[in-house]
Amino acid sequence: MRVLAVAVTYNPDIPLLVQAFGALAPQVEGIAVVDNGSSNAEEVQRVASDAGATLVASSENLGIAAAQNRGIALARAGGFSHALLLDQDTVLGPGTVASLADGLRLVEESHGNVAAIGPAYYELNSQTQTRAYRAHGLRLLRLSLRGEKRPLASDFIIASGSLIPLSVFDTVGPFREDLFIDLVDVEWCFRARAAGYKSFLAPTATVEHRLGRGVVRVGTRQIAIHVPVRNYYWVRNALWLARQPYTPPAWRLYFLSRCAAFLATYTTLADKRALRLRLIAKGIRDGLRSRLGSLEG
Structure with a gap:
């Protein structure tokens, strides 16, 4: 497994970006930074260079989906087998990628077609851990990850921190760029689900995350x-x-x-x-x- 981390930036907090890349670099085979026209683009370039990352810069904000698709194209061209999608403020704990990779191998052996696997987020603003979501008729089931050790299937997972085999894009297709931002990951997971793929959450791969400003x-x-x-x-x-x-x-x-x-x-x-x-x-x-x-x- 050769993993390229694809981090999308837009006016990032530079000290936090340095922290994120410092935690990320030892866990993957490469980093691609796709910058969406940040006002502090020169600082982003410096941080990317210090982390040994490849920078793909845009003069304007093309949206999260277009940026992720650029990074995935770079992963394909570089001969990587998997992409790890990341937001600019996601700081991985030690061993997170290895835990995701182990979980992915496990569910591929037991479930076959797997679209993606993501970590169990702890959301700092709300002080809550993410849950698995599954549609059951007209009901939406919310499943706690507390006490779980094996990956749980979920109708969708958050893009940031998700580990995706590049081969899945051959069947499911790229992220929809006309959505621009918000629900891009949900739409892709639903499309993958309709194509016979499942997405999973790995309870043993925990990451702290912050949604919005409160x-x-x-x-x-x-x-x-x-x-x-x-x-x-x-x-x-x-x-x-x-x-x-x-x-x-x-x-x-x-x-x-x-x-x-x-x-x-x-x-x-x-x-x-x-x-x-x-x-x-x-x-x-x-x-x-x-x-x-x-x-x-």
């Missing part, structure tokens, strides 16, 4: 607070994805209910409420019309 509580649920434009992309992509034939019915209901929760929560409990309302409303219109791509495009 959370707000709605009853027993917690919703991450992102910058306002992310409200547009999430709602738009969720409504589009809810209408795709490979999206399970339980997930369609989830996306519809979550959009309603976003509308109620972000316009009453978050900052910049008027702006968020306008962006969510536009996201609803564009999602129903299947108008994808960059908001600024």
Whole structure:
């Protein structure tokens, strides 16, 4: 197994990026940094060079999916067998990649076609560990990883930290670049699921992660607070994805209910409420019309 780590950057926190690459470098055979037009691109270039990484720079923000596809193309060209996708703020613990690789071999032997395997994230803002999600009829099952030792199947896994055999892309295809950001990983996992592949979470590979800038509580649920434009992309992509034939019915209901929760929560409990309302409303219109791509495009 030869693993190329593909890290996507956009205006990263440089000290955190140095920390992330320092933890990553001993665990993989190569690092590719795909920068999406960062305002601190020169610093990103310096950090990438110090880590021995290959830098793929863009003068503009092409979106997370386009950046990941660039990195995957680089992995193919370099003769790597697997890609490890990473966000700029993901710091791996020692042995994380080895644990993912062991888990991948295990589930490939027992389940056959495997799309990807990812770590068990501990989300710092909400102080919660990620769970496995499985559609069961109209119900969405949420399965705890606590006490588990073997990888658990999940309808989707977060892209950051996911280990993916490059051969899977031959069947499933690349990430959808017109989604730009948000739910890109979910859409790809659903497409892989429809093609007969399963995704897994490895409980023994734990990683700390931070979603957004904080959370707000709605009853027993917690919703991450992102910058306002992310409200547009999430709602738009969720409504589009809810209408795709490979999206399970339980997930369609989830996306519809979550959009309603976003509308109620972000316009009453978050900052910049008027702006968020306008962006969510536009996201609803564009999602129903299947108008994808960059908001600024």
